[in-house]
Amino acid sequence: xxxxxxxxxxxxxxxxxxxxxxxxxxxxxxxxxxxxxxxxxxxxxxxxxxxxxxxxxxxxxxxxxxxxxxxxxxxxxxxxxxxxxxxxxxxxxxxxxxxxxxxxxxxxxxxxxxxxxxxxxxxxxxxxxxxxxxxxxxxxxxxxxxxxxxxxxxxxxxxxxxxxxxxxxxxxxxxxxxxxxxxxxxxxxxxxxxxxxxxxxxxxxxxxxxxxxxxxxxxxxxxxxxxxxxxxxxxxxxxxxxxxxxxxxxxxxxxxxxxxxxxxxxxxxxx
Numbered sequence: 347x348x349x350x351x352x353x354x355x356x357x358x359x360x361x362x363x364x365x366x367x368x369x370x371x372x373x374x375x376x377x378x379x380x381x382x383x384x385x386x387x388x389x390x391x392x393x394x395x396x397x398x399x400x401x402x403x404x405x406x407x408x409x410x411x412x413x414x415x416x417x418x419x420x421x422x423x424x425x426x427x428x429x430x431x432x433x434x435x436x437x438x439x440x441x442x443x444x445x446x447x448x449x450x451x452x453x454x455x456x457x458x459x460x461x462x463x464x465x466x467x468x469x470x471x472x473x474x475x476x477x478x479x480x481x482x483x484x485x486x487x488x489x490x491x492x493x494x495x496x497x498x499x500x501x502x503x504x505x506x507x508x509x510x511x512x513x514x515x516x517x518x519x520x521x522x523x524x525x526x527x528x529x530x531x532x533x534x535x536x537x538x539x540x541x542x543x544x545x546x547x548x549x550x551x552x553x554x555x556x557x558x559x560x561x562x563x564x565x566x567x568x569x570x571x572x573x574x575x576x577x578x579x580x581x582x583x584x585x586x587x588x589x590x591x592x593x594x595x596x597x598x599x600x601x602x603x604x605x606x607x608x609x610x611x612x613x614x615x616x617x
Contacts (some may be wrong), residue, residue, distance in 0.1 A: 356570075357446055357464050360563060360601070362551060364575040365405035365458040367398055373582040374401050378408075379417040380503045406451045409460045411587035414443045418587060426522065437466070437522040450472035450519055451562070457557055461612035466564040468520030470512040473557055480507035486490055488533045503588070505558075509550050510534060512560035517548050520562040542604040549601040561601070569601045
């Protein structure tokens, strides 16, 4: 059975869905996941991590059903690269549905985030790191990023590192490598000490105090962002995809590419 209500996302738009964890393991319809997803969930050692992974991927399927009109359990999701022997790797995509949108899923400590766009997209959400984690990861960064963070006081540095790291992971997910590409190779700083990768709009999203998040979208210029928070009473309900389609947009914001954002900052300082 398909989905009645189908949403679309425009060329200069980005839809972001915030998905809550289930109140109970019984709420997660594991049957909507494919065999690969179920194996990945079972590979986590902690039950809470298993449940979060499964819930995030159920949520992803239900959100994608809103855009494709295909029932969640019937969606085929796999890496964009095929190894010729039945395996797939790289950035995941919806297969077999012409016109299906691009998407990216991330989840961390009780919060899942799905970004949906017409062009390639990467998203990352993380719980705000500790000061110790931020300090330990500094040597792995781009030299210009280390320089920027080194000028900040420790409390500000921790938050700035969390924002930076989510931008970096979002970009690496967008290009399809993940952290297999060294974190030191690309500059994703905020203050213009280096040049960000050309052809990508990368920026942080406004979120709660406990988490930081970012997205990276292929292209240039501005992207209008619409964020929707899905209540758990809808996400895990029967006919969820139809009901999710009716969730009203919440926060709206705009992401600018690095050149426009840098020029805007310079103009503000000059004024």
